[in-house]
Amino acid sequence: MAIKELKRKPLTFAEKTYLPQIASGLIITLKNIFRPTITLQYPEERPEIPEGYRGVPTLVKDPNGREKCVSCQLCEFVCPPKAIRIIPGELDEEGDSAHVEKGPKEFEIDMLRCIYCGYCQEVCPEEAIWLQDEFSLSGYTREELIYQKDKLYELGGTLPDNHFKWDKKKSAEEAGNPH
Amino acid sequence: MSDEQKGDGLISVFIDGNEVRCKPGTNLVDLVDSVGKEIPHYCYHPKLSVSGNCRMCLVELGMPGKDRATGKPMLNNDGTPKVMFFPNPAIACGTRTSPGMRIRTQSEMVKKCREGVMEFLLINHPLDCPICDQAGECRLQEFSTEYGKGYSRFIEQKVVKPKRTVLGPRVMLDDERCVLCSRCIRFCKEVADDDVLGFVDRGSYSTLTCYPGKQLENNYSLNTVDICPVGALTSLDFRFKMRVWFLKETPSICTESSVGVNTMVASREGKIYRITPRRNDEVNDTWMSDSGRILYKEIEDENRLTGYASQGAFSPPDAAILQVQKYFESEKIAFVGSGGNSVEELYLFNRLSRAAKSVGNYLVSHIQEGDELLISNDANPNTRGALSVGFIESLPETELPDLASRIDSGDVDTVIVYNEDLIVAGISSEQLAKVDIVYFGTHSNATSEAASVVVPTLSVFEKAGTFINQQFRLQKFLQAVPGPDGLIDDLVSFSQLLNHVEPDSGPLETVEPIWAELSKEVSQFNDLSFNTLSPEGAQLDGAAFQHLPFCEGKTLHYEPAAETVEAGT
């Protein structure tokens, strides 16, 4: 392959003094001074969270205030960094959730391990775990950043429900089926 | 060529066009299973009678045609037999093979049948897989994925049935999930001989229930949970504890009695969650007792030994072993072994006793009441192992008067006890006080409290080894969970001690090198090794011990020798 040698154009006299270049550089920086700053004053100003953002995984309750998680442990199974830990438990035979039978006795997410992949949300059959828009976590100890059930519900709040699966089941149970 | 001409008693049947040789009268489900294909089924169980009520196993059947008039086979133009397929599908579980039978397991009609059956089964199914313990090992899940339609056309209201019916002290019933396969009913009737379950009501309202005034409380009730193809019957002990897909299953052997029931130990992260039976047609079929399933709880018992102790004070493992070595120098040393320990451990223990010039080896017998099914009279799972490795020569007794008199006479001043309580074995505490005791064992007892050195050992779930059951069947178990922190495997401790007394004994710290020695030393074990031992175990020749009056009576797959029965009665 032929080698083509490119010659640099020799510098003009003005260029050799560097002065015009320095001057043009100074003009550029001077212009910059008068441009508006792009800094986001973070704690006061918050960035706009786009739709579908994957923040901290949280547990949500349905509009009736019932915890949606039934501790099927699919999220624990699918979680790539094994950040989720669930100890399932049986719900009381009395009370509102009796027809659900099962719920998490303990539910913890190790936020230091979580990689915000969203698999848990994707796999959840009850739509109980959601990655919402909270993104800044802090704590003084490692233990503090292993979020327990109450903290996860506090972060998650209540989300609208399209199915009311268990409520339908409850009403069916109450209505019974004529025999 | 007709089947009779081949003379091996086998017949030819054709599964999806492939010829298969089998015994006449083989069940079709089993046959198809044996060639690596599957006929989905719920109600059929190889160890129970056929009821044929789930209809999931429908297949197309055909037979070579015969001319009605002449009785001669009908032939196609090319000379092959003309096959006449039945117009309607038939249940495979209720069909047995006959010569020349044709089976279609993948035809269009069969697929439509399965889809239809699945759709009907799912009509009233609550679809509560997220809270169902069976999820992950549920036939309904598996078959609806493989053979179902994938969607539901049912828009009406589902039938509501009771969800939390307690059938017995260990079993809970969720009627909505039940597919009415009747396996549990047949099990109770045929295997457990405790006929308490039945269906009431009709159609969609059919419900499984106990007979009035009765409960499902026999010692085999949890087998109904195992054989339930769906999540209708669940174990109260395992209920909502852990999802099955997290569980690691390790083959093991039940230590409840000398039957040697094959089990699967399911654990997660070092914690055992349940024990289920493992199929072994020579020993326990697919069953095990409820009492054997809770044995895993012993390893977390509060009197479990978790630390080495010397002269009553905690000591590091190495120091404790050094202490033990001192007691081995005694001239009047006796060894008490246990029938609950593995062949390998008893072998090393025996080597130790020989090397230390033991004045007597003892084994303690534990007699219990058997149930003629899977619990024998001998509570020691490995009595025959102790015999085989030569630790004892005659059958053990429940008490040790010989040892007691030797202690009293001063012939014995040091006793090495392995996992037994000498007080239970008839040695008084005064006699215990006269001798130095070295105790190896999993749990504390009166003997361990009197012992000079206590070496904690591992339970059957925490180590690998073999047992020899009442049929002289050598069966192996593997380590399911790690032992408590800081505990050394029994074999390692023994090997260290043996190296001390017998410096050229070599490292015998794991089962494989021990088996290399065992296969050379003991004629019964020739050609056997731990790694190649099949999961079903190996039948040994027990002729050498046939004259001994074993205490066991009849169990599921064991008949006592005739003269033994007479001796026992």
Add this chain to the structure above:
Amino acid sequence: METVDIIWIITKAVIVAVALLSFSNLAVLAERKVSSWIQGRVGPNRTSIPLIGSIPVIGTAMTRLGLFQPVADGLKLLLKEDPVPDHVNKFYFFLAPVAAMMPAVTTIAVLPFGQIISDGVVVPIVLADLDIGILFIFAVSSLGVYGMILAGWASNSKYPFLGGIRSSAQMISYELSMGLSILPIFMWANAPGADSGLNLFSVVQHQQGVWGVIFMPGSALLFLVSIFAETNRLPFDMAESESELVAGFNTEYGSFKFGLFFAAEYAHIIVGSGVFTALFLGGWHPLPFLSADLLPDGLLGAAFSIGIFLFKVCCMVFFFIWIRWTLPRFRYDQIMKLGWTMMLPLAIVNLVVYAIIFAFIDG
């Protein structure tokens, strides 16, 4: 000399020194603010002092401008742990920051920064109105290099050593062209009939009409480049060069000793700007061709003249900062080449040309 006079002189000296150090503190803030503006950032805008910071409008504005930041920075430098590495030469290690700070504060003594007209006589506002002012400045400010060399040597560590060597070589190289570049100014100021010697005040007064920068742009440019080099500012910050030498001569320094180096650098910039203002920007004369003589008599006029001088100095400081955040650093060999093969010949040519011009003018 009367005791009162001595006290008065000391008071004046303390006031000027304190003012210089405060200005260098503010220059640090200016550096941070200007750099952030150039880079589209906000800069320090959080530091606040409890009572003042909570005054409704002014307090908030001051906080947002970062005016309290120098206080925090200074306190931080004062209160931080002062690490002294084991391997250093303790005496020189402690001497170095002092040696760096001293010349910067000393040179301000001969720099006139205003005038006061009393009874029709124009008197300079200066601590010491020396006849050899510029020589004094050159002599003392070149001592500043000892601070860096000492720091580099005493630190007994690779990077400071390299930084010290580089800065000494650079100082020597540029001092020559710096001296030569301002000779024409003094030739001009010492034209026949205006015998002002090397006194800075006379040079300023000489620029009542035409500023030096207009009459001698070449000299101004050469001198400007030279003081950049002398103050070790980018693009000539060979002594520090963060990206190559970590922090150069002050790598091993921390806490207050580092603070002294830091303050000395900015004091140098301010003094350098002051000298440039006096020599080329007409000192306290408001505009070219507009003399400060029209300022009122007495203290008011003095205040105005100081104000004008300070304004020009501030513009120069801004220019220093502006250059720093615009140009990249030279390579070491480029600096040497520039100093010896371009600056020095140009300064000589410049001198010769003006000498000929003056010879013609004077006839």
